[in-house]
Amino acid sequence: MNYRHxxxxxxxxxxxxxxxxxxxxxxxxQYHLLIIxxxxxxxxxxxxxxLINGYxxxxxxxxxxxxxxxxxxxxxxxxxxxxxFLRLFGGHAGALAIALLFLGVLILGGIAAAVAxxxxxxxxxxxxGDYLAIVTLGFGEIIRVIIQNTDAVGGARGYSxxxxxxxxxxxxxxxxxxxxxxxxxxxxxxxxxxLTVRDDEIAAEAVGINTTRYKVVAFVLGAFFAGIAGGxxxxxxxxxxxxxxxxxVSILIVTMVILGGxxxxxxxxxxxxxxxxxxxxxxxxxxxxxxxxxxxxAYQFLSPEHFAVAAAKTKELFESRMILFSILLIALMxxxxxxxxxxxxxxxxxx
Amino acid sequence: xxxxxxxxxxxxxxxxxxVSALDLQIGAHDLIGLIGPNGAGKTTVFNIITxxxxxxxxxxxxxxxxxxxxxxxxxxxxGIARTFQxxxxxxxxxxxxxxxxxxxxxxxxxxxxxxxxxxxxxxxxENIERQVMELLDIFDLGRHRATLCSSxxxxxxxxxEIVRALATKPKLLLLDEPAAGMNPTEKEALxxxxxxxxxxxxxxxxxxxxxxxxxxxxxxRICVLDHGTKIAEGNPNAxxxxxxxxxxxxxxxxxxx
Amino acid sequence: MSxxxxxxxxxxxxxxxxxxxxxxxGYTMVYGVLRFINFAHGDIxxxxxxxxxxxxxxxxxxxxxxxxxxGVVVVVLxxxxxxxxxxxxxxxxxxxxxxxxxxxxxxxxxxxVSLFLExxxxxxxxxxxxxxPELIEDRALGxxxxxxxxxxxxxxxxxxxxxxxxxxxVKRTKLGMAMRAVSNNATAASLMGVNIDTVISFTFGxxxxxxxxxxxxxxxxxxxxxxxxxxxxxxxxxxAAVLGGIGNLPGxxxxxxLLGVIETFVxxxxxxxxxxxxxxxxxxxxxxxxxxxxxxxxxxxxx
Numbered sequence: 001m002n003y004r005h006x007x008x009x010x011x012x013x014x015x016x017x018x019x020x021x022x023x024x025x026x027x028x029x030q031y032h033l034l035i036i037x038x039x040x041x042x043x044x045x046x047x048x049x050x051l052i053n054g055y056x057x058x059x060x061x062x063x064x065x066x067x068x069x070x071x072x073x074x075x076x077x078x079x080x081x082x083x084x085f086l087r088l089f090g091g092h093a094g095a096l097a098i099a100l101l102f103l104g105v106l107i108l109g110g111i112a113a114a115v116a117x118x119x120x121x122x123x124x125x126x127x128x129g130d131y132l133a134i135v136t137l138g139f140g141e142i143i144r145v146i147i148q149n150t151d152a153v154g155g156a157r158g159y160s161x162x163x164x165x166x167x168x169x170x171x172x173x174x175x176x177x178x179x180x181x182x183x184x185x186x187x188x189x190x191x192x193x194x195l196t197v198r199d200d201e202i203a204a205e206a207v208g209i210n211t212t213r214y215k216v217v218a219f220v221l222g223a224f225f226a227g228i229a230g231g232x233x234x235x236x237x238x239x240x241x242x243x244x245x246x247x248x249v250s251i252l253i254v255t256m257v258i259l260g261g262x263x264x265x266x267x268x269x270x271x272x273x274x275x276x277x278x279x280x281x282x283x284x285x286x287x288x289x290x291x292x293x294x295x296x297x298a299y300q301f302l303s304p305e306h307f308a309v310a311a312a313k314t315k316e317l318f319e320s321r322m323i324l325f326s327i328l329l330i331a332l333m334x335x336x337x338x339x340x341x342x343x344x345x346x347x348x349x350x351x
Numbered sequence: 352x353x354x355x356x357x358x359x360x361x362x363x364x365x366x367x368x369x370v371s372a373l374d375l376q377i378g379a380h381d382l383i384g385l386i387g388p389n390g391a392g393k394t395t396v397f398n399i400i401t402x403x404x405x406x407x408x409x410x411x412x413x414x415x416x417x418x419x420x421x422x423x424x425x426x427x428x429x430g431i432a433r434t435f436q437x438x439x440x441x442x443x444x445x446x447x448x449x450x451x452x453x454x455x456x457x458x459x460x461x462x463x464x465x466x467x468x469x470x471x472x473x474x475x476x477e478n479i480e481r482q483v484m485e486l487l488d489i490f491d492l493g494r495h496r497a498t499l500c501s502s503x504x505x506x507x508x509x510x511x512e513i514v515r516a517l518a519t520k521p522k523l524l525l526l527d528e529p530a531a532g533m534n535p536t537e538k539e540a541l542x543x544x545x546x547x548x549x550x551x552x553x554x555x556x557x558x559x560x561x562x563x564x565x566x567x568x569x570x571x572r573i574c575v576l577d578h579g580t581k582i583a584e585g586n587p588n589a590x591x592x593x594x595x596x597x598x599x600x601x602x603x604x605x606x607x608x
Numbered sequence: 609m610s611x612x613x614x615x616x617x618x619x620x621x622x623x624x625x626x627x628x629x630x631x632x633x634g635y636t637m638v639y640g641v642l643r644f645i646n647f648a649h650g651d652i653x654x655x656x657x658x659x660x661x662x663x664x665x666x667x668x669x670x671x672x673x674x675x676x677x678x679g680v681v682v683v684v685l686x687x688x689x690x691x692x693x694x695x696x697x698x699x700x701x702x703x704x705x706x707x708x709x710x711x712x713x714x715x716x717x718x719x720x721v722s723l724f725l726e727x728x729x730x731x732x733x734x735x736x737x738x739x740x741p742e743l744i745e746d747r748a749l750g751x752x753x754x755x756x757x758x759x760x761x762x763x764x765x766x767x768x769x770x771x772x773x774x775x776x777x778v779k780r781t782k783l784g785m786a787m788r789a790v791s792n793n794a795t796a797a798s799l800m801g802v803n804i805d806t807v808i809s810f811t812f813g814x815x816x817x818x819x820x821x822x823x824x825x826x827x828x829x830x831x832x833x834x835x836x837x838x839x840x841x842x843x844x845x846x847x848a849a850v851l852g853g854i855g856n857l858p859g860x861x862x863x864x865x866l867l868g869v870i871e872t873f874v875x876x877x878x879x880x881x882x883x884x885x886x887x888x889x890x891x892x893x894x895x896x897x898x899x900x901x902x903x904x905x906x907x908x909x910x911x
Contacts, residue, residue: 131895
């Protein structure tokens with residue numbers, strides 16, 4: 001045993017830890033558990049998007065679309081065919097059969113998303129920067145419109161009756177797998193190719209790197225994990241609808257990647273945690289006595305009816321996470337565009 | 352048979368003919384200079400040889416096989432490496448990784464190996480590391496291995512770009528104005544370096560350079576372009592006296608002749 | 609489809625296309641001088657609609673009876689001025705400090721500004737749709753087989769007038785010429801004494817004013833407005849700009865009209881539920897197969 005195996009051991013340890021913690025999570029407050037699982041799902045989303053946007057430098061705004069495909073495909077399979085599958089195990093379909101079913105539908109959802117990633121990855125071969133961003137955004141929206149028009153999964157009304165298979169174990173074990181895949185990939189001569197595509201495509205090709213293939217691989221792999229995240233999301237919410245995967249979700253994930261620093265996995269993981277908790281914290285703060293107290297003192301000069309409006313608006317402000325994210329994005333770009341942990345800003349070689 | 356063989360290569364951008372019916376042959380051990388006034392089409396020649404642009408007409412053969420229209424990464428794999436006029440290093444990678452990137456070409460492992468981390472994967476990575484360090488040490492860049500390439504000095508950046516090109520194990524190395532922006536001492540060091548590369552790696556070199564002193568002192572043969580057309584080719588002494596060359600450079604004083 | 613239906617759809621498509629053209633011009637002008645997609649532009653359109661919403665009940669009572677037409681012009685001009693001011697302000701505060709930074713940084717900032725306007729708008733105006741006050745009575749004209757509303761006619765006429773005015777500004781005025789110079793080669797233009805900052809401010813002001821008018825025109829015919837309305841219309845107008853060749857003014861106008869017509873015909877067909885996806889599909893198609901658009905020219909990256 002030597003340092004070589006440290007990544008595999010870390011992965012194994014993380015999976016075991018998830019299992020142990022999950023085992024003891026039975027008595028936890030359901031709302032808190034949901035938040036923790038959301039953190040895990042967001043880690044999968046942010047780390048996988050970071051492979052596309054951060055390491056490979058292909059600015060994608062379509063991650064919610066891949067997530068939607070994974071969510072719908074896995075939810076449809078587990079809902080329509082799950083019972084038949086479990087019946088194969090006789091009357092006593094145990095935890096193992098369910099685990100097998102869930103893992104199976106998650107992977108199939110991931111594969112479906114990966115196929116979409118392949119389709120979206122192709123334009124990335126010809127487009128850069130703003131154009132690529134808007135095209136991926138368009139793909140995400142098209143996926144949404146298609147789902148809205150697919151009656152088999154409920155169309156615009158949404159799809160419900162999905163089993164609650166997602167647990168803390170599955171979420172964090174798969175988050176660990178996602179991190180392992182991205183980290184070990186980048187830490188290889190093959191994987192360094194992703195970074196060269198980001199830094200300078202022309203130079204990369206001049207040293208023999210097939211930039212086309214790297215871009216497609218990044219999209220396919222990133223989409224696969226977004227699909228897995230979608231599957232996890234579907235099986236905790238027991239109903240999903242197309243509006244749940246609109247461009248705001250993509251932008252939320254992009255914000256995580258940017259805050260964490262494009263091309264820094266630890267930073268992005270941390271950002272996923274912070275940005276999942278922050279709205280929760282602000283929502284709590286909006287309802288807290290502390291804000292009440294602050295509002296009472298700050299607005300005491302106002303007449304009663306103005307006071308009521310001002311107080312309500314102040315609370316609303318703290319509850320609106322999108323305003324917060326937009327300000328965060330602008331402030332980050334003005335003050336620290338490389339994010340909290342990102343690589344140094346690019347400089348041109350000049351004399 | 353020449354290593355690189357350009358036959359009647361023409362490049363047009365819209366109405367502009369950047370290179371017209373160019374013939375150029377380079378032998379396996381040649382050190383050839385490509386010179387000409389600004390806008391003569393020198394960099395365009397580089398770009399068609401390396402596949403960045405496709406020649407409008409004409410053929411390019413390398414090592415006996417046609418490469419016209421092939422993609423740049425394929426051409427690099429066939430054995431043509433280049434540097435760029437405005438240095439193009441991988442700015443967020445360190446010195447070691449910049450050179451390591453060039454081994455991607457010959458790297459046998461792919462996605463699956465990188466994920467499973469097999470013993471074969473580690474053996475190959477160690478092998479690559481050894482070769483990268485060897486190259487860096489030859490060019491005295493070993494001590495900078497962990498330095499971010501954008502914080503290297505200008506001369507070191509130029510050198511690193513050459514090392515990166517050599518790491519693809521080319522048969523032909525194209526250098527695009529390597530002396531640009533260098534002071535006389537650095538230019539002298541560069542001249543020595545190019546000779547050293549040729550001797551040590553035994554490869555052909557095609558050099559585009561503005562600085563006549565550098566070109567005249569190391570090139571065995573010089574090809575002169577003007578307005579996309581070859582106006583002269585020969586050894587440095589013949590080129591120096593060629594009336595067409597002198598005329599082409601009139602108005603743009605032949606620097607340092 | 610009968611002939612009457614065909615012409616009806618064509619009329620509807622043309623008037624819809626007129627809005628897209630107005631917004632598309634802003635995208636295209638900004639792209640011309642800054643080489644960047646101003647994601648927040650669609651939200652200026654939304655703010656134009658809301659300015660109309662708030663200004664109409666406050667100003668129109670001062671213009672009773674026959675003066676109403678003057679009132680409408682005042683509302684529109686004031687909206688244009690405020691939108692222009694806002695556009696200039698956004699550029700000054702958010703984009704200007706980043707001008708020397710990588711394009712991606714500016715792009716992300718623009719997305720941030722866009723979200724801020726959308727959800728800030730939701731916060732200030734409320735998230736629920738509002739019905740737009742009757743600035744101009746949008747009644748059907750004539751009684752033949754074809755229906756044309758007054759709003760449609762006004763939208764079309766105003767668009768054409770604004771296009772003519774814009775062409776004059778760009779071709780004949782000093783600032784317009786400076787704008788074209790910057791769009792051609794910013795470095796050379798600044799060496800010739802063109803004040804780049806002024807030109808950029810002017811461009812943002814001009815584009816935003818057009819988006820503001822578009823907001824009001826849209827509201828007259830569609831009657832309900834909400835803070836997120838700029839997202840869809842923005843992307844569609846952007847598609848129009850790309851369709852005509854981004855950076856190309858007549859291209860944006862033609863692209864807008866074309867998109868409007870295509871969309872209305874799809875909306876009238878059996879694929880009507882896919883109507884909103886058409887713009888995206890079209891956008892992706894053009895960017896893949898003819899990224900320079902109908903009138904644009906391809907650019908080769910210099911190595």
